[in-house]
Amino acid sequence: MLDSILFYFFAGVAVLSAALMVTRRNALHSAVCLVSTLLAIAGIFLQLRAEFLFITQIILYVGGIMVLFIFVIMLVRLDAPIHQIRFRMQRFVAFLVVLALALEGVVILLLAHKLPGNGLLIQGSAPADKLPPNSEALAKSLFSDYLLPFEIASVLLLVAMVGAVVMAKSRKRTSES
Amino acid sequence: MADTIQNDASQPNNTLLGADELVLNMGPQHPSTHGVLRVKLKLDGERVRGTECVIGYLHRGVEKIAENRTYQQFAPYVDRMDYVAAVSNGLGYCEAVEKLLQVEVPIRARVIRTILTELQRIASHLVWLGTHALDIGALTPLFYCFREREEILKIFEKYCGARLTTHAFRIGGLQYEAYDGFEQDVARFCKDFERRIQDYVDLLTGNSIWIGRTRNVGVLSAADCIALGATGPILRASGVKWDLRKAQPYAAYDRYQFEIPIGTNGDTYDRYMVRMEEMRQSRLICLQAIENIPEGPIFGKVGKVIKPAPGEIYHSIEAPKGILGYYIVSDGTTQPYRVRIRPPSFVNLQALDKMIRGHLVADVVAVIGTLDIVLGEVDR
C-alpha cells in the first residue's frame, strides 16, 4: 500500500515535471523542473532499495550537474530565447519520432508477458531484508569486478574536466597573460 | 568621471562572456557608501570596469548661505560640513576670518584650539577606522573605536556643551575658558588611548585577512595623488611628506614635536598604517600641549561687529581628511561677498575611479572606506 502510494507519487512528479521541463520557455524554469524530476527519480531508486544510488543521484546530479546547468544559464543570461519561437517545422518530425517510439514501447510492453524469461521478472525480486547492505555490496562490486571500467570512468572524468576548462577558458585572457 | 565609462563602452567584447556588462547601482541607499554617495559600477562579472560617482544628495548650499549671514553667524554652518570633524572645520574658518581681519589670537587660545583640534583628529580617525573595518567585515573594532570616541566627545561636551557640531571656537579666540580638570581629562584619555590603539593593532594590523584585503588595493602613486589633488593621509601614504601643520604652521603647532608618518606603496594598507600612526602622533601633541598651557587672555582684539576691509584671503589647514581651505572675499560689509570652501573629501573622492578600476566589487567598499569621505563635506 505504502509502496504503491510512494511509487505513484514519485512517478507522477517525475513525469509531470519532465513534461514541464520540455515545455517551459525559460531555461531556468526548465532546470528547476529537471531538478524536481531528478529528485523524484532518486525517490524511485530509494524505493528500489538502491540507497547508495539515491544519495549519489542527489549529491552528483542535483548538487553537481544541475549546479553547472543553473550556473551556465545564469552566466549567459539571455533573455531573448524566452520570447523566440521554438522549432515549428520540427514539431512534425518530433511527432513522428515520438509516435514511432511510443508504438514500439507499447508493443514491447504488451508483448512482455510473451517473452521468454518473463516469469523471472515477476518472481525473481529478492525480498528487501535479504539484500546485502547496499553501499558495501556496491563498493565491493565496483572495486573488484568492475575495477577496470571504474578506472576508465575516472580517466573519462579527468579528460572531461581538462576539456571543459580548456573550452570555457577565455581566449582573450590567455593572450593577455 | 562620466566620460571614462563611455571610453570603455567603445571596446566591445571585453567581458567574461561577451554579454552586456552589468551596471550595479551602489547607493544612495547602501550600507557602506558612508552616507548618500551613489556609485554606478560597471561590472564584468565581479570586476569593476568603470565607475561614476553621483553626488549632491546632501547638498545644502553652504557656500551660498555664507553670503547671507554675518561672519559670526556663518561659523556654526561649517560644522555641518565634515560633521565627524566639526572642530577642525571651525578652526579653519575662524583662522581664515582672523587672517582677513589681521588680528592676533592670544597664545592660550591657540594652544587650547590645538588640543581640541588634535582630539578631533583622533575622533575622526576613529570613526574612519571603525567604519572601514566594518566595511571589510570586521565587526568588533567599530564598537571599540566608538567607545574611545565617546571619551573625546565627553571632553567636548564638558568644554562647550555640544558633542558633534561643537562650534567650539569664535572668531578672535575662544568663548569659553578651559574648564577645571580639562588637562586631567585629556591626560587620562591619552593614557588609556595608548592601550586601546594596541587593541586595534592586535585585531587588524597583523591579521592576514586584513592584509590580504588591503595590500595592493586601491594603489595611488605620488604622481597620481598630486595630479588628482588628493591630500591628507592619502597623499602621505603615497610617500609625499606634506603636512600643513609642519609646512605652514598654524594655531600652535610650531611649539610641538611630532612626526609626519608616510607610506611607501600608496595602497589601502599604507593609508591604514599612516592614519594609525597619526592617531599616535596626535596623542603625543595633546600630551605635550597639556603639560604647559600658557596663562593669559583667550580672546583677541575683535569687536562685536566684524567688518573686514575689502579684500580676499585664502587659508588652509590640515583637517583630518586632508587640506581644508577657505577662500573668503570681503566687500567691506558685515557679510562675506563670497566664501569658497575646498573640502578634502570632495577632492579625494576624485581618486575613486583611478583606485578601483580593475579591482573587484568587494574592493569598492574597501576603497570608499579608505578615502574616508564624509558626504556632508562632499556635497556641502
Added chain:
Amino acid sequence: MSYAAAQALACALSLSPAMQAVVDFLKTWWVELVCGVVIVAAVPLVAGYVVLVERKLMADMQARLGPMRVGPHGLLQPIADAVKLLIKEDIIPRDADAFIFWFAPVISMVAALTSMGAIYFGPSFRVAQDINIGILFVIGVSSLGFLGVILGGWASNSHYSIIGALRSTAQLVSYETAGGLAIISALLLSGTLRVRAIVDAQADQHVWFIFLAPVAFFTYLVASIAETNRAPFDLPEAESELVAGYMTEYSGFRWALYFLGEYANMIVVASVATTLFLGGWLRPFSNVHWLDIPMGVLPGLLIGGLGVYCIYRAGKQPVKVQFGFMWAVALCCFGVALIYLVPWVVSPLRFAIPGLNGAFWFLLKVSGYIYVFMWLRFTLPRYRFDQLMHLGWYILIPLAIVNVFSVGVAMFLSSEFGWNRWLAVIVTTAFTLAVSVFLVRLHDKHATAASSASAVPSDSYAG
C-alpha cells in the same frame, strides 16, 4: 471506560481498509513521526535562541549589553523577533519571478530540516532509523539548500541578489568538495556510513577521531563555516558590499525562512562535526570507568547550577515581571535537573540515564562548535571572493586530499606493520602539516605575484 472508547475507536477505524492502512502506517512509524514533528517544531525556537546567544556574545565581545529590553536580559527577544517577522508585509517585487520567488526559501528551509532527520542527537534521540548511508544523507540533502539560495537570488531580479547567488553557489560547490574530503578521513577511521556506528567506533577505539585526524577536523571546520555562509566567508550576504546578497529583496516570513534555514544548517554541520570528530554523545573519557558516576551526575548538577544562578540574578531584576520570569527560568532548570538526577535514585528509571546524558553531551559539543563560529565572526574581517576561491581550491582541497591519503597510510601502518597507532598518526600528521606549509608558501607567492601585477583579471568563478 477508556477500554470501551478504544473498542469503539477500533470499530470505527476498522470500517474502511484505507483507515486500516493509515493505522498500520502510524503503528509502524509513530516514533519517527513524533521525533520529526519535535524537530520541525523545535528548530525554529532553537534557531531563535541561537541568534539571541549570538547577539549576546557579540555584545559581550564588543563591550556592550546587547538585547536587554524584551524579557530579562532579552530572553524573550527571539519571540518578539519572530512575531515581528510574521506580521511584516510580504513584498514580492514586480519584476520578480513570483513562483520561484515564493518557493525558493521553502527549499532552503526544507533541505536543512530534512537533513536533520538522519542525525542522532543522542544514543536514542533520532528521527530516522539507522539508515546505512546516514552521513551521506545528511550532507547530500543539506547541500540541496543551495537551490533555494540560487533560485531566490535569480528570481529576485536584482543585481545584488544575483551576484550574491552566484557567489554563494560557487562558494558552496568549492567548499563542499573540501568538506566532503575531510569527512572521508573520519569515514575511513570508522569504516561505516551509519551515524550510530561511527560513534560506536569512536567508543570502541577509545578515542575521538579529532585526535586521529586533526587536519581533517580543521579542514571540515573551515569548510563548514564557508558552507553555512558565516564570517569570514559570509560573502554571499556581505552587508557592506551586496546589502544582503541573495536575500536583499526578501522580507517578512520568507526572509525568516532563509534565516531559519541558515541557522538550522549551522546546527546540521555542527552535529556532523560532533558525530564524526568529537565523539558524538560520548562524554569525555568515556572509557575511564571510575569517572562513570561523577561524569554521569555532572549534567544534572550543571543544569541545577544554572537554575541557582538564575535565582541569584532574579534578585537584581528591576521590574517585578522580570523577577518572576527569572524565577520561572530557574524552575525550568530545576525541573530539567530533576529529570537528569532522579534516575540515579530511582533504579527502575536507570535505563534513561545513557540517553539523557548522551543528549546533554551531544548538545554541549554542538554548542561549543557553534560558539567557535560566532567567535570567528566577531574577530575576523571578511575574505574577498578571489581570495576565498584561492583558499578553497589551492589550499583546502589539496590539503584534504593529502590528508585522506595520510590517514589511510596511518591506518595501514598500524594495522599491517604493527606500528603504534599514535606514532603513525603523529608521523602522517606531520607530513600533512609539512604539505600544508608548502601549500601556503606557494599560495603566498602566487598572491604576491598576482597582486603585483595588480589588475590582472582572473576568473573568480573558475570552478
Added chain:
Amino acid sequence: MMSPAHYLFLSFALFLIGCIGVVTRRNVIVVLMSIELILNAVNINLVLFSRIFGDVSGQVFALFIIADAAAEAAIGLGIIIAFFRNRETLLADEMDLLKW
C-alpha cells in the same frame, strides 16, 4: 514493490519526454538537459533489473552512467560557453557554421 511493468513504463515515459525535448527545443542548454533526462530513464531500468535479479551490477552501471552524465554536462556546457562567447546565441538552428 510494484510490478516491473510499472517501472518500465515510467522509464519509458521519461525517455520519450527526453526525446521530444531533444528534437523540439531550440535552446541548446535545454537540449542538454533533455539528454540528462534520457540517461536517467535508462538508470531506472538498470536499477530495476538490478533489484529483480538481486545483482548489484546494474547499480554499478547506473553509477557509470551518472559519471558519464557528469562528463557530458561539463564538456557540453564548456562548448556552450565557448560558443556563446563567439556567436552570442544559444539557439540550435543558428549553429550553422559548417553549413557552408
